[in-house]
Amino acid sequence: MNANLLQTPIDYLKGVGPNRAELLRKEMGIHTYQDLINFFPNRYLDKTRFYKVKELLPSNAEVQIIGKIVGFKTVEQKRGKRLVADFIDDTGRMELVWFRGHKWIRENLKVNTPYVIFGKTNNYGGIFSMAHPDMELLEEHEKSLRTAMQPIYPSSEKLTNKGITNRVVNKLMQQLFIETRGRFFDTLSEDIKGNLSLISRADALFNVHFPKSQELLAKAQFRLKFEELFYIQMQLLIKNMMQKQKIKGFVFDKIGHYFDDFYKNHLPFELTGAQKRVIKEIRSDLGSGAQLNRLLQGDVGSGKTIVALMCMLIALDNDFQACLMAPTEILATQHFQGLKELCEGLDINIALLTGSVKTARRRVIHEQLEDGTLNILIGTHALLEDKVKFQNLGLAIIDEQHRFGVAQRAKLWHKNHLPPHILVMTATPIPRTLAMSLYGDLDVSVIDELPPGRQPIKTVHRYDSNRLKVFRFIKDEIQKGRQIYIVYPLIQESEKMDYKDLMDGYESIAREFPMPDYQISIVHGQMKPADKDYEMERFVKGETQIMVATTVIEVGVNVPNASVMIIESAERFGLSQLHQLRGRVGRGAEQSYCILMTSHKLSEEGKTRLQTMTATNDGFEIAEVDLKLRGPGDLMGTQQSGILNLKIADIVKDNQILKVARDFAKRVLSEDPELKMEKNKMIRYTYQQLAKHKNIWNYIS
């Protein structure tokens, strides 16, 4: 197919006038023939069956009926007018209803003329009705391309009211196939097609818009989904390959005094097998001559901090500086304290830089960074300020990267004449499939083992009405010398109300656990950093037994003696947030507990979340459920990724296809990294088009 023809503006397609063209462009992003062909149905209806009005059941099933309109009437309602048509077939009568677009409907729908209508039926007071039905003249229906499965396009009700009904899209699609004669060149190699028994691209496009059978539809969808995912994976793998070739990293080939001394004399515990493996992986990257770009995933409490430190020591051994950036002040401070403790006796100059560091101290830090006397800098995004200049930054570690985002990751790159090695740590496990698609340009290491001696956290769900029992339990635990977290949701839109909940909660806890027997800390977002630190500090030192907090403590806080996590209004938290919060306990050797408090009013999804939490402690399993419940768009940090704007594949449902696509992309590139082989000609061409047009779907056809 001539690629230029597909670039034809949509205005030229027969049946598209200036008004429609405008709507197609503005509302549906369809500018060219190509855009239209890549506008895929989001579902299909079985159109083999026609119903009679008499056969309708009072359920709201989607049905297809043949009949005629015998008259219109307008009904006044509180919330505006409703247009109602009397619709009959030879067995009975029903109503068609429109809430909007009355003028267009009256002008365009014919009375006493047979139509095929379809849509969802309702039954109010014994009368069947269908709101905003999709309608086609029977005569046209008989003429149109016969398909068993009727494609339903994702065009909104708004468009339907402006005349772009499903039927119109369908007709335009037919016209497009007529004008292009359905000849679309293939984009995959014979090799891949043969291996996976894929149908041709032309057949796939035809059958996805005009399925001849269920079986062909399935084949068409598989082929198009595979192709979409395959090229995304190609893009990520090639990007990764180029990064390795082009971006020379500093070569950290020495393992010197810092690392050795720490390993032999200061390691506070035996490393787990997973920690050792990950350090080895990172070490080999650091010494390879390419830039390290690695994602380090480890479930909560799996011991990422020590891995981070040991990598920084390698940088120091090679006469470079290192930095660690954390998303919150509390976390940065905690990392600083923890690392300082670990580095004791090692002769390392390590500093903390956050928004609340005083100017005089800041100046010292800036100077020492530039003259190279500061070895390690820990901080928040304050590290990204222009004033912060390193003498020789060799390794940047980013904790909890989704909160920073890709742009900030890039900013760290420019802190040096050559980009430093970048290690991204995350404690929110990202389902493997998603990690593959989102971070395909990063290598991934996983710490999949917890330090020994940890007991799984016992998680239970309790209703608010059982609060007294929960309080009794807390008292018993405090008696045993343990510490307790009580966390309240703080969600921005309703901050005031949440804040009140927190303060009310705090008061009732203070009543239940009076001084001097009990000491309570409180930490929330509206406090000054210094006050927060003070309260945190008291809890860390064990001076207070209860920490009442909002989710500011969500990530990374490490108080091994804390053994009970109580989460108030647990139904309001997302799954990964619940898992993160739970991860604040179970960090010592004692049996730990997580108690999820809720009212009796729970949504289905809320119930699933609570059941998942009580059933498993595995962060990866939880992340998978979370992904299924919320969809990838809602997962932290994924919004910024264009990758999720898929046209036909669904990253969750089609993750098997994603795996196959990734395997094939890898296979092609390992055999032919520059796509020079004759058999990969189409792949090379398609890939080049893709790189040129940025948007994957703007070229393939």
Ligand SMILES: Nc1ncnc2c1ncn2[C@@H]1O[C@H](COP(=O)(O)OP(=O)(O)OP(=O)(O)O)[C@@H](O)[C@H]1O
């Ligand atoms: N190999 C090990 N053996 C025993 N204890 C360990 C080991 N590795 C880490 N720890 C301890 O486990 C606790 C958790 O480690 P760390 O804070 O590094 O976890 P993390 O992976 O950063 O988790 P999170 O993301 O939840 O903060 C710390 O108290 C740490 O000292």
